[in-house]
Amino acid sequence: MTFGIDDLPVRDELRGKSPYGAPQLDVPVRLNTNENPYPLPEPLVERITERVRAAARDLNRYPDRDAVELRTQLAKYLTDTSGYEVGLPNVWAANGSNEVIQQLLQTFGGPGRTAIGFEPSYSMHALIARGTGTGWIPGPRNEDFAIDVEVAAQAIASQKPDVVFITTPNNPTGNAVPPGTVLALYEAAQAAKPSMVVVDEAYIEFSHGDSLLPLLEGRPNLVISRTMSKAFGAAGLRLGYLAAHPAVVDAVQLVRLPYHLSAVTQATALAALEHTDTLLKYVEQLKAERDRLVSELRTIGFQVVESDANFVQFGRFEDSHVAWEKILDRGVLVRDNGIPGWLRVSAGTPQENDAFLDAVRELKKEQST
Secondary structure, three states, rough: OOOOHHHHOOOOOOHHOOOOOOOOOOOOOEOOOOOOOOOHHHHHHHHHHHHHHHOOOOOOOOOOOOOOOHHHHHHHHHHHHOOOOOOOHEEOOOEEEHHHHHHHHHHHOOOOOOOEOOOOOHHHHHHHHHHHHOOOEOOOOOOOOOOOOOHHHHHHHHHHHEEEEEOOOOOOOOOOHHHHHHHHHHHHHHOOOOOOOEEEEEOHOOOOOOOOHHHHOOOOOOEEEEOOOOOOOOOOOEEEEEEEOOHHHHHHHHOOOOOOOOOOHHHHHHHHHHOOOHHHHHHHHHHHHHHHHHHHHHHOOEOOOOOOOEEEEEEEEEEEEEEHHHHOOOEEEEOOOOOOOOOEEOOOOOOHHHHHHHHHHHHHHHHHH
């Protein structure tokens, strides 16, 4: 007799669920996880080595619990790149933006409370909500994946969630949410509860537009979530952070685990921040490749969602999973997010993107015969 998860006394809301994760397959071209395809430059690798070596000498001691130096440099990065003044008290950091989201839901969600997100969007919002005992409310999007302000505001007014998630640029669709929409939903959330509004800007460095950081001014219940995984090419680092009113930073520290950011993580992140200018040049290359993918896919004959991220959602397919398999058969791994008729491809190097485009051209010809 096989003993499995369902035989354990797990919480009811976890039964029958699957863990988050994209396929990790050994194929020539992997464009399914929105990673930055460029390895870290050698001078940065050397600087990481120096900083980690220095940190290693004190690994018998706990790390800086409040990550003061790291948060100070993250605040400087936000200020320099957005033009909006952000200071140490406004910034908090954790192990990836997922832990940031988890801490926010532990603080402002939890049993008896709810969160809303407008789907399709980043599926970890719902999964982390479930993991923290927060009720999840799937909000609507239009056919073009935009958020209808009136419909979304009505959902907030009727459901009165404790936390509202707005992902911009949105994952997996790639489209950005206009600042006016965010402002309208923030006002709706404050009128309904009031509620915390979390703007997930994991891909903002790739956007054609600007960060929504300036919207923090005068809005203490607004939070901007960021990550170093994408633009900084540091997915393996696992460093996320938020910007918000200092009271929010104080609040999440009520639930953070002690010494949650290791000394090695802090040292590595600080080294990466020293090389911001170099790393953002890779971002510009990826933005150009992203735009090329959009243009080429449309030329081939696919529908494409306008993208402000480092990936592109394209379709439409009668059976998106069959199309995914046919592209995989040609040595290219893209992402099937379960949205009927659509697939998502991450922007890779020019060579990787060429291989992908060749694969979908062959697929299109096959579909036409």
